[in-house]
Amino acid sequence: MWDYLVYFVNATVLAAALRMATPLIFTSLGGIFAERSGVINIGLEGMMLIGAFTGMLTSYFTGQPWLGLIGALIAGALMGLVHAVAAVTYKVNQVVSGTAINIFAVGVTVFLLRWIFDVAGTSPSVSRVPVVTIPLVNRIPVIGQIIGTHNIMVYLALVLVVIVHIFLFKTVWGLRLRSVGEHPKAADTVGIDVFLTRYLAVITSGALAGLGGAYLSIAHLSRFGDQMTAGRGFIALAAMIFGKWTPFGALGASLLFGFANAVQMRLQELGIPSQFVQMVPYILTMIALAGFIGRATPPKAIGKPYKKE
Amino acid sequence: MENILELKNITKRFPGVVANDNISLDIKAGEIHALVGENGSGKSTLMNILYGLYNADEGEIYLRGEKTRITEPKQAIDHGIGMVFQHFMLVEPLTVFENVILGSEPQKRGFIDFKGAEREVARLSKEYGLKVETKSRVEDISVGQQQRLEILKALYRKAEILILDEPTAVLTPQETDELFQVMRNLKEQGTTIIFISHKIREVMEISDRVSVLRRGKLVGTKNTSATSRPELAEMMVGREVLLEVEKEKAQPGEKIFSVSDLEVRDQRGTKRVKGVSLEIHSGEILGIAGVEGNGQQEMVEAITGLLRTEKGKIYLDGKELQNLGAMQVKKKRIGYIPEDRHKRGLILDFNVADNMILGFHTEPPFVQRFFIRNEKAIKENAEKLVEEYDVRPPNIQQQVSTFSGGNQQKIIAAREFSRKPRFLICSQPTRGLDIGSIEFIHSQIIDQRDKGAGILLVSAELDEILSLSDRIAVMYEGRIVGEMPIEEADEKKLGSLMLGGEAGEDKGGDEVEAGTK
Ligand SMILES: Nc1ncnc2c1ncn2[C@@H]1O[C@H](COP(=O)(O)OP(=O)(O)OP(=O)(O)O)[C@@H](O)[C@H]1O
Ligand SMILES: [Mg+2]
Numbered sequence: 001m002w003d004y005l006v007y008f009v010n011a012t013v014l015a016a017a018l019r020m021a022t023p024l025i026f027t028s029l030g031g032i033f034a035e036r037s038g039v040i041n042i043g044l045e046g047m048m049l050i051g052a053f054t055g056m057l058t059s060y061f062t063g064q065p066w067l068g069l070i071g072a073l074i075a076g077a078l079m080g081l082v083h084a085v086a087a088v089t090y091k092v093n094q095v096v097s098g099t100a101i102n103i104f105a106v107g108v109t110v111f112l113l114r115w116i117f118d119v120a121g122t123s124p125s126v127s128r129v130p131v132v133t134i135p136l137v138n139r140i141p142v143i144g145q146i147i148g149t150h151n152i153m154v155y156l157a158l159v160l161v162v163i164v165h166i167f168l169f170k171t172v173w174g175l176r177l178r179s180v181g182e183h184p185k186a187a188d189t190v191g192i193d194v195f196l197t198r199y200l201a202v203i204t205s206g207a208l209a210g211l212g213g214a215y216l217s218i219a220h221l222s223r224f225g226d227q228m229t230a231g232r233g234f235i236a237l238a239a240m241i242f243g244k245w246t247p248f249g250a251l252g253a254s255l256l257f258g259f260a261n262a263v264q265m266r267l268q269e270l271g272i273p274s275q276f277v278q279m280v281p282y283i284l285t286m287i288a289l290a291g292f293i294g295r296a297t298p299p300k301a302i303g304k305p306y307k308k309e
Numbered sequence: 310m311e312n313i314l315e316l317k318n319i320t321k322r323f324p325g326v327v328a329n330d331n332i333s334l335d336i337k338a339g340e341i342h343a344l345v346g347e348n349g350s351g352k353s354t355l356m357n358i359l360y361g362l363y364n365a366d367e368g369e370i371y372l373r374g375e376k377t378r379i380t381e382p383k384q385a386i387d388h389g390i391g392m393v394f395q396h397f398m399l400v401e402p403l404t405v406f407e408n409v410i411l412g413s414e415p416q417k418r419g420f421i422d423f424k425g426a427e428r429e430v431a432r433l434s435k436e437y438g439l440k441v442e443t444k445s446r447v448e449d450i451s452v453g454q455q456q457r458l459e460i461l462k463a464l465y466r467k468a469e470i471l472i473l474d475e476p477t478a479v480l481t482p483q484e485t486d487e488l489f490q491v492m493r494n495l496k497e498q499g500t501t502i503i504f505i506s507h508k509i510r511e512v513m514e515i516s517d518r519v520s521v522l523r524r525g526k527l528v529g530t531k532n533t534s535a536t537s538r539p540e541l542a543e544m545m546v547g548r549e550v551l552l553e554v555e556k557e558k559a560q561p562g563e564k565i566f567s568v569s570d571l572e573v574r575d576q577r578g579t580k581r582v583k584g585v586s587l588e589i590h591s592g593e594i595l596g597i598a599g600v601e602g603n604g605q606q607e608m609v610e611a612i613t614g615l616l617r618t619e620k621g622k623i624y625l626d627g628k629e630l631q632n633l634g635a636m637q638v639k640k641k642r643i644g645y646i647p648e649d650r651h652k653r654g655l656i657l658d659f660n661v662a663d664n665m666i667l668g669f670h671t672e673p674p675f676v677q678r679f680f681i682r683n684e685k686a687i688k689e690n691a692e693k694l695v696e697e698y699d700v701r702p703p704n705i706q707q708q709v710s711t712f713s714g715g716n717q718q719k720i721i722a723a724r725e726f727s728r729k730p731r732f733l734i735c736s737q738p739t740r741g742l743d744i745g746s747i748e749f750i751h752s753q754i755i756d757q758r759d760k761g762a763g764i765l766l767v768s769a770e771l772d773e774i775l776s777l778s779d780r781i782a783v784m785y786e787g788r789i790v791g792e793m794p795i796e797e798a799d800e801k802k803l804g805s806l807m808l809g810g811e812a813g814e815d816k817g818g819d820e821v822e823a824g825t826k
Contacts, residue, residue: 172414172421179400179411186398189362190412190462191383300401309363 011145013262018147018154019220021251021258023048023212023229025157027236028243028250029164030208034080036168036245037201038181038301039087042098043079044209045233046105051076051210052217053109056224057116059126066129068218069153069211076210077203079105084202088195091305102233110226123224126217129153153211153219158251160208165247177201181299184306194306209233238285244296257281312374313338313501314359314470319368321354323711325702328354329365330525336470341492341502343512343533346522346545347743348715349701352505353395355522356472360392361385386413391463392472395505395714395741396651397455401448405441405458406430409465433464437494438487451602453484460491471495472503477511478741481600481769489515507743509538521545546745554748556755559779561590565763566732571621573604573611581607583787584621589732589763594754596778597767598803604787605767606648609736612765613645614638615653625732639668644730644757646721648737648767650714654721657710661700662691664709665724694723699749715746722750726757733757736767751777771800785809 027044034041041047051072058064058071079101086097117123131151138148168174177197179187184194212232217224235257242256243249257280264277314336321329328351336342344352357363359370361379370377372388379385385392399408409430415422430443439457442450447458456476463471473492477485492502492515506512512519513533521528521544528544542550566589573582581604589595599605610616611631612623618631625641639645647653655664666675666687674686691705698719700712709717718738725733735754739747754777758764768774774781775798782792783806791806 170421171419172416173419175403175407175411175414175421179403182402183398183400186400187412189360189382189392189394189398190466191381191386192412297402309357 008263008266011142013266014146014259015150016262017255017259018150019258020261021254022151022154022157022220023215023232024236024239024254024257025161025251026212026215027209027233028239028254029160029247030076030205030212031237031240032164032168032245032247032250033177033201033208034083034205035240035302036181036299037177037198038184038299038304038306039084039198039202039205040094040098040303041080041083041202041205041209042095042237043083043101043105043233044098044205044212044236045229045231046098046102047076047079047206047209048213048216048229048233048236049102049105049109049227050079051213052228053112053213053224054210055214056123056126056217057112059128059218060124063127065127065218068126069129069214072210072214072218073207074210076213077207079210080203080206081199083206084199087305088198088202091307094303094305106227109224113224113226121226123217125223128218128222151215151219153215157215161247161251168247178299181301184301188306188308194308198306209236212236235281238281241296241298242281242285245298253284256284311338312336313372315371316355316359317369317371319355319358319365319370321351321358321363321365325704325707327525329358332368332522332525332527334520334527334530336501336503337518338501339496339499340517341496341504341515343516343519344503344505344522345507345509345512345519345541346528347524347745348507348718348741349524349713350522350545350743351525352522353474353713356392356474356503356505359385360390360472386466386468389467389469390472391466391468391470393456393459393463393474393476395474395478397459399447399455399458402446404444404446405450405454406443408447408458409443409462413466430461430465433461437461437464438491439464452479453481453487456480456484456488457491464495468500470501470503472505474505475507475741476504477506477508482771483600485511507741507747509541509744512541513538523547542744545743550744551748554751554755554776556777557759559593559758561593561779562761563591564588565591566625566765568608568612568623569621571608571611571623572619573607573616574619575607575616580619581787582611585784585787585789586621587765587782587789589765591731591761591763592758593779594758594764594766594777596774596781597765597784598771598774598781598807599767599769599784600807601769603784605784606736608784609645609648609734609765609767612638612734613643613647636668642728642731644725644728644733644762646718646725646733646735646738648740650717650721655709655717658708660706660708661695661712661720662687662705664720665691665694665705667724669724669728690727694720694727698723714741715743718742718750719746722753726753729760730757730762733762733764734767735764737769738766739768739770739773771803774803775800783807 027048031041031044054075055068055072059068083097083101086092087094113123114120129152133149138144176192180194180197188194213229216228239253239257240250242253260277260280264274267277268274312335316332316334319329319332332355346352354363358365361382361384364380370379377388406427410426415426434441439461441454441457476488480488504516516533518530519533520530523545567587569586571582571585575581585608597605607616611618614633614635623630630638651657669675674683677683695703695705700716700719739750766777778795780794781798782789783803785807
């Protein structure tokens, strides 16, 4: 029994879990921004993919992975803007608009990859943002092994969780954002600009998803591959729901899903098919939505465009 | 006194209606100005324009003598206008205190100054006698508290002109008295108040002047002391109105409906009905009097199959009815006018025609073979009912959410009455309705009685209970604490029973309030 436990839960697996969780953390935080403002963002997957591609591209041409991050952030934000224009201004069905973005993202990245590099499938290798070691922490036994040495984006993700939490629950803008997602008309009657708030929220959402994608192409790996996000945008969405639309909740869910991913290999060794493990996030999300772990109530106005008379 | 506010030639059109037709209205500084008129006469529209939520098609607003453009609520707030909406504008998962400060938060570099804000809210609440639990979530407090919260919101934004759009429609009589006390305080401190209500009694009690709207036009403005209830009623409706209900003595027939020993829990699991037994005969109206929140709603929802019956039996024509589910109950020709028309009675996003068949939509003639809708029958049904019940505007394709409260209620009544119910439950059937519509709904209820239906009437309005019922039962804390024929009932007797027995211990009040939701 103990042996089994150590086989699955050890410092190597947990460190891998954290790495797997990182893109989910970025992207689920992005999801929180959009959905807390009342806009469903099912386009996270596509926004991630565009971010991954742009990050690689920028890093390739400038040789600067940091600029790559900024490029990914901007590209994601632009996709967010597209979604906001469709969903907020033109009141297109938000799921349709998000799905369109996902389809567009696959097409455009495959096309550009061929067109620019004349390769199919994988981009050339590019430079990536560095791995760092936190002094002192890395010397603590076990814990040091788990969190002591990682790509800098892993730490960035963890810091962002705290920042987004403070933003949502301690600042004026966070309060307004939440009110817009719950009852936009009430927010309007106290002078809050519902449209502007939603625009900014959805753009931020895209930017964060873009960073989540860039983690894949210029931090975790150092190249872009066709459809390399492989559903992580949807899993991030699941993490957001499982985490009840809160930053720390999303962090916890991302770590859990990351862990599931990290033990996948070991389970396979035991003859458990990987598809089974891949189901885990979705099953947990359904359990969450069914109310088994307390209520998971989405923001009330979610999915409903706001109409001013 | 000078005019603090002048509306000049305000016109607002919606598709198919002129909601405000060239309205000019003066409001004097420091007065309580009542605004009355039938459902759909344009009161809320006019106030929404003043508050910047709607923009007028034509017309001008003068504030303190200066022409002012108000196109956004923010501008209204900056000009010292505050509004309490007919349907509250509160963010339910947020706390009371967060709702108060929302949009005008005290801050230090973007961070909310929770301490300072809490102090300010407590101060205001004390100064004006507006008691609310600032740390509770809005979804957990009573309607009365939500109302006080809305007023606090306006005062926090330093409102000098306060618009109250039908604030009393959802309040108990005690809460209304408290609200009037707050309004008097505010007036003393110089606040100007615009007060909308359908209850002429309240208008006569609290206002200095009163303006009447009818079908989008201003009929006139009067000094309250120089007018009378019948005169106002006539100005509103355009004809003489019966302020009393006319009816013959009931001719009760056989017993058709009964409940025995009913016990029901609400959705949170609190026992709300604790052993109620009732009997209703055909051709009679049994009125249930009682302060709201004493189990009336849960009793009604158990009968209609919306809540589970925990113990006891419900019989219609000798057959058991408990826990059958709403659809089955409906098939037994039980009509139901629910207390919350937005949550229960209507699908607001559907049009009139579809709402007119709700609950019967699976039955002929509205479906044909293969479950296909019979559009022709649906249309004819709606057209007939719209005409019969005088729904305005008479457009059966229009979305129900855009109708005024009174007309929404008419749509429900039309649907439920048209099916010739054997047993009819009317829960607060005239809440928020104008006197013309009340007269109409009342005469329809009496008409159903005379056609032989048995009727259960639940109402928080004693006037309504006294004028419609043939027999009255009083409900208090989940039990029937008294029953009497109408001849033996009077306001005093019922009032004392409603507060928990002859002894008149007034302990019911607070508990009741905590339960109202
Ligand atoms: N957003 C809207 N779209 C279309 N029509 C509307 C809208 N709002 C109001 N109306 C119409 O304008 C007219 C006036 O409505 P308003 O809500 O101002 O009436 P009211 O006097 O406040 O009635 P009540 O006493 O029932 O609250 C009604 O005919 C109503 O159907
Ligand atoms: Mg109104």
